Amino acid sequence: MIWNFKWIILKKVNQTVPKFNDRVGYKLKTKNKIDILQLNITRTCNLSCKHCHLSCNPNRREDMSLDVAKKCVELLKSYNFSTVDITGGAPEMSGVFKYLVEEASKLNKNVMIRSNLTIYNKEDYKDIPQFLRNHKVDIIASLPFYEREKTDKVRGLGVFEDSIRILKILNELDYGKDYDLNLNLVYNPSGAMIPQSEEELEQVYRVKLKEDYGIIFNDLFAITNSPIGNFGKWLDKSRNLDRYMNRLYNSFNDEVIEEVMCRSTLSVDYDGTIHDCDFNLSLGLGIKGKNKTIFDITVNDLENRPIVTANHCYSCTAGAGSS
Numbered sequence: 001m002i003w004n005f006k007w008i009i010l011k012k013v014n015q016t017v018p019k020f021n022d023r024v025g026y027k028l029k030t031k032n033k034i035d036i037l038q039l040n041i042t043r044t045c046n047l048s049c050k051h052c053h054l055s056c057n058p059n060r061r062e063d064m065s066l067d068v069a070k071k072c073v074e075l076l077k078s079y080n081f082s083t084v085d086i087t088g089g090a091p092e093m094s095g096v097f098k099y100l101v102e103e104a105s106k107l108n109k110n111v112m113i114r115s116n117l118t119i120y121n122k123e124d125y126k127d128i129p130q131f132l133r134n135h136k137v138d139i140i141a142s143l144p145f146y147e148r149e150k151t152d153k154v155r156g157l158g159v160f161e162d163s164i165r166i167l168k169i170l171n172e173l174d175y176g177k178d179y180d181l182n183l184n185l186v187y188n189p190s191g192a193m194i195p196q197s198e199e200e201l202e203q204v205y206r207v208k209l210k211e212d213y214g215i216i217f218n219d220l221f222a223i224t225n226s227p228i229g230n231f232g233k234w235l236d237k238s239r240n241l242d243r244y245m246n247r248l249y250n251s252f253n254d255e256v257i258e259e260v261m262c263r264s265t266l267s268v269d270y271d272g273t274i275h276d277c278d279f280n281l282s283l284g285l286g287i288k289g290k291n292k293t294i295f296d297i298t299v300n301d302l303e304n305r306p307i308v309t310a311n312h313c314y315s316c317t318a319g320a321g322s323s
């Protein structure tokens with residue numbers, strides 16, 4: 001059911017505006033050096049957000065096996081990635097989460113996790129903030145807005161308060177204060193909009209969170225929602241898909257092409273399949289070439305690799321760029 005829906009939305013996304021590759025003018029390839037190994041280790045999440053491009057929720061059970069996790073660590077040892085980006089779902093809910101953080105830390109990689117924060121309110125996960133601190137893991141935390149109403153609209157009732165409580169705990173652990181304990185926030189628009197200026201938003205977040213809650217953080221990333229997953233479904237149902245795709249297309253900025261995530265990333269799904277980015281992963285679009293899983297990929301498959309693109313890529317090139 002999820003599979004059918006994914007392809008129906010992608011077909012519509014591809015039909016609404018001219019082809020991404022034609023707009024770019026050439027076929028995208030990865031850089032000579034791949035910096036980031038991104039690991040999408042679970043589809044389970046304690047939340048079920050409207051904009052989730054992976055349609056994660058508490059009922060999903062897909063989780064990375066220890067076999068796949070060990071192969072990821074082997075790849076980390078054989079290729080000089082600088083960063084390991086651990087995501088999900090709520091990655092903390094995966095059985096291999098702590099194993100991967102510990103192994104990547106031993107290899108002196110910069111480890112970062114994408115967190116929805118609220119998971120740390122649950123009894124089984126209350127130890128995680130201290131665990132992250134011990135391993136100096138960078139936290140990229142979703143906070144769709146600096147006010148309750150808009151955040152709860154996107155993520156569910158009570159999520160804003162739950163997030164604020166955890167941000168305070170992270171500050172108490174020196175996250176956002178100590179130079180090697182980075183706490184970065186992520187803003188997502190709540191409708192069929194493209195984010196306003198990242199610098200302006202960051203300034204407003206900084207002032208509001210400090211004044212209202214005494215919270216500090218390092219940087220804010222403004223992410224344009226990809227027209228796939230739950231958000232694509234909502235765009236289609238609310239008849240906003242054409243308008244949104246045209247907004248993305250009309251905001252195309254060729255200056256950000258060099259920096260889109262796929263040019264320096266390899267993304268591994270929980271089942272060991274390999275993708276150019278988290279969005280392609282969500283659509284089930286594997287990398288080009290014959291080696292398509294963590295069990296058969298070699299370091300020769302990483303650099304100067306042609307990237308699989310489609311019109312969902314316009315969300316990475318709109319305005320100041322986002323991925």
Ligand code: SF4
Pocket residue numbers: 045046047048049051052053054055056057088089090116142
């Ligand atoms: S957007 Fe993040 S927090 Fe929300 S359901 Fe998806 S994985 Fe969970």
Ligand code: SF4
Pocket residue numbers: 260261262263276277278279280307308309310312313314316323
């Ligand atoms: S969606 Fe993925 S493949 Fe397309 S431009 Fe963005 S990062 Fe690259």
